[in-house]
Amino acid sequence: MSASPRGCAHCGTPLGPTARFCLSCGTAVTDGAAAGTSRGPAAGAPAERRAAVPGATPAAAPALWKTVVVMMVNPGAIINRHLDQIAWPVAFAVSGLAFTIFMLQAGLDMQREGTGPGLSIVNVALRGLLLGTVGVGMLGALAWTLARPFGGTRTLPWTMRAFALGYSPTLVYAVCGLAFNLLLGWNTAVAFGVTGLLWSIGPMFATLRETTEGRTGVSVVLSSICGVVMLVGWAVIGLGG
Amino acid sequence: MTNQTPAPPGPYDTMLGLAAFAVLGALAGRALGRELTGVLVGCVAALAVLTIGAWLLRILLAAVNREVRVQHGGAAIGGAVWRGFLMIVPFAVLAAVADLVLDWNAVQAFTATAIMTSCGAAGVELTRLGGKALVNGLLSTLVGMAIFGGWMVLVALLGSA
Numbered sequence: 001m002s003a004s005p006r007g008c009a010h011c012g013t014p015l016g017p018t019a020r021f022c023l024s025c026g027t028a029v030t031d032g033a034a035a036g037t038s039r040g041p042a043a044g045a046p047a048e049r050r051a052a053v054p055g056a057t058p059a060a061a062p063a064l065w066k067t068v069v070v071m072m073v074n075p076g077a078i079i080n081r082h083l084d085q086i087a088w089p090v091a092f093a094v095s096g097l098a099f100t101i102f103m104l105q106a107g108l109d110m111q112r113e114g115t116g117p118g119l120s121i122v123n124v125a126l127r128g129l130l131l132g133t134v135g136v137g138m139l140g141a142l143a144w145t146l147a148r149p150f151g152g153t154r155t156l157p158w159t160m161r162a163f164a165l166g167y168s169p170t171l172v173y174a175v176c177g178l179a180f181n182l183l184l185g186w187n188t189a190v191a192f193g194v195t196g197l198l199w200s201i202g203p204m205f206a207t208l209r210e211t212t213e214g215r216t217g218v219s220v221v222l223s224s225i226c227g228v229v230m231l232v233g234w235a236v237i238g239l240g241g
Numbered sequence: 242m243t244n245q246t247p248a249p250p251g252p253y254d255t256m257l258g259l260a261a262f263a264v265l266g267a268l269a270g271r272a273l274g275r276e277l278t279g280v281l282v283g284c285v286a287a288l289a290v291l292t293i294g295a296w297l298l299r300i301l302l303a304a305v306n307r308e309v310r311v312q313h314g315g316a317a318i319g320g321a322v323w324r325g326f327l328m329i330v331p332f333a334v335l336a337a338v339a340d341l342v343l344d345w346n347a348v349q350a351f352t353a354t355a356i357m358t359s360c361g362a363a364g365v366e367l368t369r370l371g372g373k374a375l376v377n378g379l380l381s382t383l384v385g386m387a388i389f390g391g392w393m394v395l396v397a398l399l400g401s402a
Binding site: 194195 | 324334374378
């Protein structure tokens with residue numbers, strides 16, 4: 001008797017026996033989630049995990065663009081219901097791309113105005129990529145460590161993934177800003193870039209509230225700490241001081 | 242959806258939200274050029290704007306969330322609003338660091354995002370209590386824009402006075 005073929009619970013794409021996430025849609029593969037090949041709600045998704053989250057209902061992860069947009073307006077919905085289904089490469093691609101485009105704008109602005117520490121645009125963009133992947137991962141690890149004393153049950157990978165996906169607003173603002181920067185020649189790093197970075201505080205707060213078992217006061221303090229670390233990190237690493 | 246009745250807003254929620262916005266007001270007043278007077282006037286103006294804004298947001302959200310009022314009581318609306326305004330705290334801290342440590346002059350960007358995010362958080366909180374997501378989202382965004390608009394006008398008037 002042979003085992004039934006594995007397929008993505010979200011899009012139905014056939015998966016290899018050791019696949020951890022779907023290469024087609026980015027949905028994370030968990031035990032049982034990939035058992036079926038039918039498209040639709042993740043039948044075997046980690047229901048016991050979601051059942052432990054208030055307000056959570058089993059549902060397939062929305063398309064990536066929808067996830068990014070919903071993270072802007074209601075991050076709690078994605079974090080509570082769909083984060084388990086979003087693979088870490090997808091989450092870190094969002095933050096990496098967001099910071100790369102954001103820093104690209106900063107580089108373009110500085111070159112146009114003849115200001116800044118004299119770094120090339122590619123150098124500045126690569127610093128953004130570093131900040132958006134390694135930096136965001138380290139920030140998530142810091143937040144997880146700081147949240148431990150408050151009894152959260154979320155794991156380190158979960159927190160890091162949530163932090164990375166939390167930069168969805170930054171990505172949306174960065175893409176819009178880059179369009180204005182290239183098409184109209186505007187300086188957009190502050191107007192779009194910093195604004196997008198600030199919008200990520202909302203998802204960060206929602207993640208921390210989840211990580212600290214709903215403690216609003218603690219989440220406010222931790223959001224402030226993480227926000228300052230990212231702001232200073234951006235100023236020092238990204239812009240070279 | 243979580244439908245447990247939340248705790249009413251504690252005095253610390255309200256005070257923290259107001260204090261955080263007062264910090265943003267002080268930074269905006271400082272940016273006007275007149276150090277001590279600007280800071281004091283900015284603080285007072287911020288407290289006035291946020292108090293009026295919170296009142297306006299509470300009245301309007303209460304009007305469209307009848308089910309929430311019936312199920313959880315009127316205090317739930319005020320609680321959601323002031324818990325949402327707690328979101329101003331991280332922005333105030335960031336603005337202070339950006340202004341005083343990094344010497345950036347971008348306090349209005351921080352203020353705009355703080356207001357919009359905190360109003361949105363109040364709307365999301367009420368949606369979690371059983372309110373309509375679209376109505377709460379739209380209304381809280383519109384009120385956030387109105388509060389920030391009022392704040393910008395006030396800062397411009399203070400700057401020209």
